[in-house]
Amino acid sequence: MMGGSDRVRDVAGSLHPLERKVVPVLAKHLSFADIVKHSGLLDVEVMRALQWLAAKEALSLREDVREILVLGENGRKAAKHGLPETAFLKAIHKGPLKRDDVKKAANLSDDEVNACVGVLRGKAAMTISAGPVFTITDHGKRILEKDSPEEALLKKVSGHEVDVSSLKDLELLAFQSLKKRKDMLLSVLKKDWTVALTSLGKSLSKHDLKDDLVERLTPEMLASGEWKGKTFRSYDVSAVVPRKERGKRHFLNQAKQSAKSIWLEMGFKEMTGSFIQTSFWNFDALFTAQDHPVREMQDTFFIKNPSQGRLPEKKIVSAVKAVHEDGGDTGSIGWRYAWNEDESRRNVLRTHTTCLSAHTLASIRDDKLALPAKYFALGKCFRNETLDWSHLFEFNQTEGIVVDENANFRHLLGYLKAFFRKMGYEQARFRPAYFPYTEFSVEIDVWHPVHKKWFELGGAGIFRPEVVKPLLGIDIPVLAWGPGFDRIIIEYFKIQDIRELYKNDVKQLREMKEWMR
Numbered sequence: 263m264m265g266g267s268d269r270v271r272d273v274a275g276s277l278h279p280l281e282r283k284v285v286p287v288l289a290k291h292l293s294f295a296d297i298v299k300h301s302g303l304l305d306v307e308v309m310r311a312l313q314w315l316a317a318k319e320a321l322s323l324r325e326d327v328r329e330i331l332v333l334g335e336n337g338r339k340a341a342k343h344g345l346p347e348t349a350f351l352k353a354i355h356k357g358p359l360k361r362d363d364v365k366k367a368a369n370l371s372d373d374e375v376n377a378c379v380g381v382l383r384g385k386a387a388m389t390i391s392a393g394p395v396f397t398i399t400d401h402g403k404r405i406l407e408k409d410s411p412e413e414a415l416l417k418k419v420s421g422h423e424v425d426v427s428s429l430k431d432l433e434l435l436a437f438q439s440l441k442k443r444k445d446m447l448l449s450v451l452k453k454d455w456t457v458a459l460t461s462l463g464k465s466l467s468k469h470d471l472k473d474d475l476v477e478r479l480t481p482e483m484l485a486s487g488e489w490k491g492k493t494f495r496s497y498d499v500s501a502v503v504p505r506k507e508r509g510k511r512h513f514l515n516q517a518k519q520s521a522k523s524i525w526l527e528m529g530f531k532e533m534t535g536s537f538i539q540t541s542f543w544n545f546d547a548l549f550t551a552q553d554h555p556v557r558e559m560q561d562t563f564f565i566k567n568p569s570q571g572r573l574p575e576k577k578i579v580s581a582v583k584a585v586h587e588d589g590g591d592t593g594s595i596g597w598r599y600a601w602n603e604d605e606s607r608r609n610v611l612r613t614h615t616t617c618l619s620a621h622t623l624a625s626i627r628d629d630k631l632a633l634p635a636k637y638f639a640l641g642k643c644f645r646n647e648t649l650d651w652s653h654l655f656e657f658n659q660t661e662g663i664v665v666d667e668n669a670n671f672r673h674l675l676g677y678l679k680a681f682f683r684k685m686g687y688e689q690a691r692f693r694p695a696y697f698p699y700t701e702f703s704v705e706i707d708v709w710h711p712v713h714k715k716w717f718e719l720g721g722a723g724i725f726r727p728e729v730v731k732p733l734l735g736i737d738i739p740v741l742a743w744g745p746g747f748d749r750i751i752i753e754y755f756k757i758q759d760i761r762e763l764y765k766n767d768v769k770q771l772r773e774m775k776e777w778m779r
Contacts (some may be wrong), residue, residue, distance in 0.1 A: 265451070265661045270466060272292055272496070274466060275475070276495060276496045277466075278314060278495075278654075280303065280438060281315055282771065285467055285469075285535060286471065287300045288321070292457040293454070293455060294309075294454060297312075318462070321416075321460060322458045323456075324457075325454075326456065327454075328425055328427075329426040329427065329451050330425055330449065331424045331448070332419070333416065334446050334449045335698070337447050337448075345413055346378050347378045350364060350382060352390060353368040358396060359395065359396055360395055361394055361396070364396055382402065387399055387401055387402030395577065408717065410441055411433065416548040418445065423668070457551045461577070462728045476492045476494045476495065477494075495557055511770065513775075517747075517751040517777045522640055524684045525640075530638050531635070531636065531638070532637070533619065533621070535617065535641075537612055538571075539609070540610075540706040541607070541608045542579070542607065543620050543621060544612055544614075545557055545606075545629065545756060546582050547620040548701045549586070549698050550698045551586070551597045552586070552601065552602060552606075561645060561647065563644060563645075572607075578627075578732060579606075581732030582601075582733075583603070586599070604739055612644065613643055614643050614659055614661070615639045615659045615660075615661035616661055616742065618641075619639075623734045626734070628735075634665060634666035634667070634669075636664045637663050637665075639659075640660045640661070642656060642657070642659075649761065651758065652717070652761070657747075657748050658748050660742045661741070662677070662741075663740055665738065665739075665740050666738070666739060666741075667739065669740075674741040677743075678692075678722060684779070686779045691706070691708070692722075695723075697721055698724025699729045699742075700722070701723065703722070703723035705721055706719045706722060706745055707719065708753070718749075719745040719750055720743065722743035722745070723742060725742050754779065
């Protein structure tokens with residue numbers, strides 16, 4: 263085991279030049295301000311040296327935080343010349359004055375005059391007559407006989423460092439009054455550090471520290487032989503070094519790429535499309551009535567310019583119109599209203615990725631050899647939501663459809679269970695639900711361990727004939743789902759508020775664990 267003197271010698275030989283300037287000062291001075299003063303170093307240099315010495319177990323640092331009073335610009339002016347209301351009273355002490363005369367005599371701005379009128383009326387220090395003319399009262403004259411508590415506090419702070427905790431009752435009331443005024447009196451937190459030396463630190467402070475240690479060996483020293491006979495500062499291999507942050511993808515994008523890989527491994531093809539969609543694809547093609555509440559501005563972001571887009575080929579538009587009005591040839595009775603083509607042209611920020619499923623069904627309408635088929639999407643959606651721990655107005659959704667004449671409801675639940683299991687949810691709850699474009703329909707829930715409630719992830723079901731036949735041309739089962747993706751991943755990252763996914767906190771981005779599912 264290394265002896266005490268050997269330890270002192272080894273630590274002394276590894277001290278940085280900043281530490282060498284600080285250590286001798288510690289024999290007599292242990293307050294941060296005194297160390298800065300007697301070492302001749304900058305505050306930041308002293309703090310760095312003390313932290314290094316603390317890491318070497320030569321000392322400990324104690325931080326004391328105090329709330330102190332600081333004068334603002336108006337406060338400094340008031341401490342020297344008095345408060346504006348004092349100047350106002352002094353001006354009318356010689357006799358009644360009109361507003362402009364008071365303003366000139368007291369050298370006040372319009373805002374200051376207005377403020378003084380309110381303060382002095384509240385103190386019954388003056389009266390106001392027609393004009394307006396201001397006249398001092400007897401009480402106002404008594405106020406001028408001595409400094410107000412506010413002025414006394416300003417003068418005290420002007421000459422000394424005052425702790426908020428040291429204020430007496432009258433001073434505390436004055437402080438509460440002054441801090442309401444613009445740039446008058448502020449409270450700030452001041453940090454002070456005190457050093458406590460360990461036995462090693464005490465020995466170091468008495469040790470003869472050499473000034474001629476060489477910091478680094480250079481090629482020039484090797485070439486000239488100058489290194490011979492020199493004493494080099496030793497390296498402290500146990501010293502704390504700056505953490506190196508590697509570049510990496512945002513944790514949300516990591517999870518999205520993983521989810522895409524899961525769908526691809528399950529044999530799905532990816533669907534993509536524009537954020538801006540016509541109401542035709544976003545609503546009408548999905549058998550959502552044109553008077554449905556989701557098509558109102560309180561739920562949906564409509565585009566102002568361009569306000570309308572183009573519709574697809576006429577046979578698809580006609581088929582969608584027919585199922586809305588009377589069910590067309592699906593056997594349904596439809597919604598029984600006159601479908602409006604202009605309404606279907608309105609551009610919106612897509613409220614779900616299900617519009618991509620509608621596009622896809624229409625795109626394979628004339629290619630029956632493409633069946634059976636499986637497609638997925640993962641992308642942003644936009645809804646006019648009130649923000650809270652589980653709702654965003656911009657969020658990610660993962661969409662999927664299976665187009666297969668042999669598909670059934672059991673297959674739907676199987677696909678969903680397989681996906682959620684791969685995403686880390688061993689159990690998911692499915693409960694009956696209603697959506698305009700699916701039947702059967704289910705909601706998908708998982709249990710949130712912190713909020714102690716079932717957490718809705720999204721909906722799923724089998725597309726109704728009113729959706730499938732106008733787009734695909736035939737009526738066969740189409741399994742469909744569209745859970746919110748952001749809600750799926752927050753449990754893995756231990757995020758309790760969904761808004762934290764997008765706060766762009768560098769510390770969070772550096773410390774967030776990798777997506778490993």
